Amino acid sequence: MPSFFLLSVPCILVAWMLLASSSSSPDEEKLIRVLVLLPKDNSYLFSLARVKPAIEYAVRSQQENGTCLPGYRFEVIYEDSECGNRALFSLVDLVALKQQKPDLLLGPVCEYAAAPVARLASHWNLPMISAGALATGFSTKTGEYSHLTRVSPAYSKMGEMFLALFRHHKWSRATLLYSDNNQERNCYFTMEGVHVVFQEEAFPMAVHSFDESGRYLDLDEIVRSIQAGERVVIMCASGDTIRNIMLAAHRQGMTNGDYAFFNIELFNSSSYGNGSWKRGDKHDLEAKQAYSSLQTVTLLRTVKPEFERFSMEVKSSVQKQGLNEDDYINMFVEGFHDAILLYALALREVLKYGFSKKDGDKIVHQTRNRTYEGIAGQVSIDANGDRYGDFSVIAMTNPEAGTQEVIGDYYGKQGRFEIRSNVKYPWGPGKLRIDENRVLEHTNNTPCKSCGLGESAVTGIVVGALLGAGLLMAFYFFRKKYRITIERRSQQEECNVGKHRQLREDSIRSHFSAA
Ligand SMILES: *[C@@H]1O[C@H](CO)[C@@H](O)[C@H](O)[C@H]1NC(C)=O
Ligand SMILES: *[C@@H]1O[C@H](CO)[C@@H](O)[C@H](O)[C@H]1NC(C)=O
Ligand SMILES: *[C@@H]1O[C@H](CO)[C@@H](O)[C@H](O)[C@H]1NC(C)=O
Ligand SMILES: *[C@@H]1O[C@H](CO)[C@@H](O)[C@H](O)[C@H]1NC(C)=O
Numbered sequence: 334m335p336s337f338f339l340l341s342v343p344c345i346l347v348a349w350m351l352l353a354s355s356s357s358s359p360d361e362e363k364l365i366r367v368l369v370l371l372p373k374d375n376s377y378l379f380s381l382a383r384v385k386p387a388i389e390y391a392v393r394s395q396q397e398n399g400t401c402l403p404g405y406r407f408e409v410i411y412e413d414s415e416c417g418n419r420a421l422f423s424l425v426d427l428v429a430l431k432q433q434k435p436d437l438l439l440g441p442v443c444e445y446a447a448a449p450v451a452r453l454a455s456h457w458n459l460p461m462i463s464a465g466a467l468a469t470g471f472s473t474k475t476g477e478y479s480h481l482t483r484v485s486p487a488y489s490k491m492g493e494m495f496l497a498l499f500r501h502h503k504w505s506r507a508t509l510l511y512s513d514n515n516q517e518r519n520c521y522f523t524m525e526g527v528h529v530v531f532q533e534e535a536f537p538m539a540v541h542s543f544d545e546s547g548r549y550l551d552l553d554e555i556v557r558s559i560q561a562g563e564r565v566v567i568m569c570a571s572g573d574t575i576r577n578i579m580l581a582a583h584r585q586g587m588t589n590g591d592y593a594f595f596n597i598e599l600f601n602s603s604s605y606g607n608g609s610w611k612r613g614d615k616h617d618l619e620a621k622q623a624y625s626s627l628q629t630v631t632l633l634r635t636v637k638p639e640f641e642r643f644s645m646e647v648k649s650s651v652q653k654q655g656l657n658e659d660d661y662i663n664m665f666v667e668g669f670h671d672a673i674l675l676y677a678l679a680l681r682e683v684l685k686y687g688f689s690k691k692d693g694d695k696i697v698h699q700t701r702n703r704t705y706e707g708i709a710g711q712v713s714i715d716a717n718g719d720r721y722g723d724f725s726v727i728a729m730t731n732p733e734a735g736t737q738e739v740i741g742d743y744y745g746k747q748g749r750f751e752i753r754s755n756v757k758y759p760w761g762p763g764k765l766r767i768d769e770n771r772v773l774e775h776t777n778n779t780p781c782k783s784c785g786l787g788e789s790a791v792t793g794i795v796v797g798a799l800l801g802a803g804l805l806m807a808f809y810f811f812r813k814k815y816r817i818t819i820e821r822r823s824q825q826e827e828c829n830v831g832k833h834r835q836l837r838e839d840s841i842r843s844h845f846s847a848a
């Protein structure tokens with residue numbers, strides 16, 4: 334009898350407290366509603382079909398492991414974001430029409446889809462975690478993007494990698510060459526990450542863009558723009574376009590060590606190319622030679638034992654949906670898995686301090702400035718809520734066989750660039766002749782001895798001619814730049830209807846203010 338009494342009192346008390354505490358049922362309180370906003374279209378590396386198995390895997394491992402969030406359940410809702418405004422509409426519809434406010438937003442990845450969702454997330458105090466939204470504009474977390482945490486390295490982190498690489502080589506000027514199409518503008522945002530970092534260092538830059546989706550791509554013009562620019566060339570375009578540019582540069586004799594080419598290829602998938610020169614066509618031999626002066630920047634790959642199981646499961650789920658490809662795991666798939674883990678860790682902390690899942694800002698705060706174990710290795714989020722990036726540089730280490738290997742790695746948290754010790758570095762001393770002051774030297778070495786005029790007159794003429802040429806060039810470039818900017822702007826006005834304007838204009842401002 335006494336034991337029954339002892340047992341039943343706390344039970345009754347608990348039941349009474351639960352009934353009285355709030356109008357929402359205890360079920361509802363321990364239910365974490367996750368809204369995933371990603372495109373259905375499988376041409377995206379981060380389509381729902383590709384990412385869903387990773388999210389399910391993470392949710393399952395969280396629920397199997399009762400120690401992390403005891404009693405909590407996840408309910409995951411998947412909605413098509415279409416890489417556009419559909420993302421915002423899905424969120425609004427869920428809240429306004431179905432009366433269900435999510436506790437966590439995962440995605441969107443596309444910049445123009447993510448921007449309005451991020452604004453609404455801060456307005457409604459909802460944590461938003463994305464493996465995308467990599468543009469530099471999202472780094473400003475004080476205002477409208479306050480609730481966004483990025484679990485993949487943003488483009489500006491890649492910019493920091495280039496800065497470390499440039500410091501390593503003692504370079505301080507660059508040509509940025511990228512493909513841009515006014516749609517999703519991936520390469521534009523990628524290059525912007527480099528531009529912003531270089532601009533802070535006051536590195537002189539030559540910036541050129543082209544539209545590779547156009548019917549006719551003028552490779553000669555691209556090569557001429559490289560020749561008119563700096564000796565270190567950073568490029569972003571599809572794998573095939575990079576190969577065509579390298580072939581054209583090779584034919585102009587620009588692959589003998591006078592230029593250093595870099596290709597940004599973060600996601601290593603069939604749709605972005607795999608950094609290889611090989612295509613099985615008649616240009617393979619030339620391409621192999623050309624690629625000896627090309628280095629590819631990619632994400633540093635790490636794996637650990639659990640990763641194998643994860644990738645097997647994701648692979649079989651994706652295959653069941655009829656997708657057959659080379660690599661099933663990419664940065665986005667990994668990132669969204671790790672996003673669930675990060676949220677669970679943050680929520681656990683918040684609960685410990687006596688807050689609830691409704692305290693979005695508290696949860697967001699807990700996602701920042703922390704390091705945790707992701708599915709493929711350690712994930713470090715900086716105090717601003719952006720993941721530190723680790724990157725690798727791949728180069729051709731054997732020009733005869735054309736083999737490419739990782740030659741160096743950048744560790745973002747430490748800000749350290751390291752050349753791997755066990756590889757033969759292709760650009761040994763004397764092999765790479767990057768002379769950043771080439772143009773200057775030419776003009777200084779103007780032969781004067783044979784000139785019939787007096788030295789001062791020659792100096793005057795040379796200086797005058799240089800000044801004139803400089804002015805003409807300045808005028809020309811100014812006009813050209815100006816025109817490009819205007820064209821961009823007016824094209825934007827047309828195809829921008831409904832897209833996120835401010836992000837775009839911010840980006841443009843930051844991008845072109847140095848031009
Ligand atoms: C369960 O979660 C705890 C805390 O996050 C972790 O230390 C532990 O390794 C996890 N166990 C499994 C089997 O995943
Ligand atoms: C890279 O892609 C090309 C064609 O896209 C293919 O022929 C080649 O085998 C691939 N190489 C690797 C290492 O995946
Ligand atoms: C891409 O993946 C293939 C195999 O999956 C690998 O051999 C190659 O080195 C990778 N390339 C880059 C640029 O990461
Ligand atoms: C980040 O966390 C470390 C300890 O984990 C702390 O010393 C540091 O002050 C934190 N930084 C910020 C900006 O909160």
